[in-house]
Amino acid sequence: MKIAIVCYPTFGGSGVVATELGLELARRGHEIHFITYSQPVRLALLNPNVHYHEVNVPEYPLFHYQPYELALSSKLVDMVKLYKIELLHVHYAIPHAYAGYMAKQMLKDEGINIPMVTTLHGTDITLVGNHPFYKPAVTFSINKSDFVTSVSQSLKDDTHKLFNIKNEIEVIPNFIELDKNLNDPSTPCNRSVMANKNERIITHISNFRKVKRIPDIIKIFYNIQKEIPAKLMMVGDGPEKEKAEYLCQELGIQDKIIFFGNSNEIDKILSYTDLFLLPSETESFGLAALEAMAWSVPVISSNSGGLPEVNFDGISGYLSDVGNTDEMAQNALKILKDDATLYKFKENALSVAKQFDIKNILPLYEALYKKAIKKYA
Numbered sequence: 001m002k003i004a005i006v007c008y009p010t011f012g013g014s015g016v017v018a019t020e021l022g023l024e025l026a027r028r029g030h031e032i033h034f035i036t037y038s039q040p041v042r043l044a045l046l047n048p049n050v051h052y053h054e055v056n057v058p059e060y061p062l063f064h065y066q067p068y069e070l071a072l073s074s075k076l077v078d079m080v081k082l083y084k085i086e087l088l089h090v091h092y093a094i095p096h097a098y099a100g101y102m103a104k105q106m107l108k109d110e111g112i113n114i115p116m117v118t119t120l121h122g123t124d125i126t127l128v129g130n131h132p133f134y135k136p137a138v139t140f141s142i143n144k145s146d147f148v149t150s151v152s153q154s155l156k157d158d159t160h161k162l163f164n165i166k167n168e169i170e171v172i173p174n175f176i177e178l179d180k181n182l183n184d185p186s187t188p189c190n191r192s193v194m195a196n197k198n199e200r201i202i203t204h205i206s207n208f209r210k211v212k213r214i215p216d217i218i219k220i221f222y223n224i225q226k227e228i229p230a231k232l233m234m235v236g237d238g239p240e241k242e243k244a245e246y247l248c249q250e251l252g253i254q255d256k257i258i259f260f261g262n263s264n265e266i267d268k269i270l271s272y273t274d275l276f277l278l279p280s281e282t283e284s285f286g287l288a289a290l291e292a293m294a295w296s297v298p299v300i301s302s303n304s305g306g307l308p309e310v311n312f313d314g315i316s317g318y319l320s321d322v323g324n325t326d327e328m329a330q331n332a333l334k335i336l337k338d339d340a341t342l343y344k345f346k347e348n349a350l351s352v353a354k355q356f357d358i359k360n361i362l363p364l365y366e367a368l369y370k371k372a373i374k375k376y377a
């Protein structure tokens with residue numbers, strides 16, 4: 001199949017999912033065209049089936065806001081015609097589903113009917129999309145998609161609660177490429193770069209936005225390090241990072257925390273991690289937690305959104321109410337208290353992650369694409 005994938009190219013869950021999906025589809029022989037404003041961070045182009053088309057929005061003094069949707073829909077039209085693309089798969093409703101729908105209409109005018117699959121990722125529904133400024137356009141473009149998927153049952157329920165959606169929404173969970181972890185020659189790295197032998201390594205990875213509750217992570221770690229020797233790896237960058245750095249200084253624990261910023265070496269860090277923290281306010285799925293579990297890392301998370309669908313309480317880690325940092329710290333200590341318990345949780349985390357292996361999830365997308373293409377055949 002010839003598929004155009006529209007996504008955000010940045011360090012964010014939806015972009016990662018879209019990129020990994022496209023790369024695996026390309027390995028399986030499909031022709032994949034990534035269409036976005038810069039090269040996705042995890043996109044390796046060394047595959048004849050992978051193409052990347054950049055959307056350019058030239059500056060013009062009249063524009064206060066650059067019309068990205070317009071440029072994106074025009075690019076989609078051009079690329080569909082040039083490469084005879086058979087299907088659009090847009091990730092994140094805003095503004096991709098809207099731009100995709102415009103492209104569909106323009107193509108229809110020229111006698112080309114192309115199906116569009118929209119994948120809802122989370123904040124496009126729960127935080128941004130349901131803002132009154134965007135809601136009518138988001139509702140419209142979801143309803144005009146040929147097929148809609150969401151990354152968890154919880155997100156599907158939220159979508160129906162928050163929007164008047166007439167379409168069926170199919171749940172296709174996020175996935176992980178487990179073989180990559182087993183075969184990656186670059187890991188493990190030198191553990192001593194991060195911690196001493198006797199210290200447990202605790203990690204958080206995100207884009208440091210408010211929704212991730214970064215101060216909770218510091219509070220949980222503060223309580224942990226009072227009881228056992230430990231180090232905290234903070235990976236990623238975003239608006240909450242600087243505040244977190246100050247908080248660590250105030251608490252006098254700055255020597256026990258490494259702020260890496262955005263990193264392309266997440267796998268190396270996870271390969272030595274003992275525990276992952278994700279106390280988010282809301283999380284439609286929690287891909288970061290799954291990536292940790294795929295490295296046999298148990299997870300302490302909140303119980304919001306789709307997290308209970310990924311992190312199984314008492315098995316792959318523990319879940320608590322949002323903001324209950326005391327309980328989260330106690331549960332962390334329960335897991336870390338001795339090697340045997342930690343080992344049991346590590347084994348469990350990996351075995352839960354296996355359910356989300358790309359080999360199990362990708363056929364669900366392939367089946368949906370076939371159905372979508374058939375719709376206009």
Ligand code: GMT
Binds near residue numbers: 015174211284
């Ligand atoms: O929240 C983020 O870190 C980024 C955001 C995105 O869209 O890039 O992530 C959302 O999509 C991910 C992939 O489907 C999910 O795993 C995350 O849970 C979801 N984030 C939220 O719902 C807050």
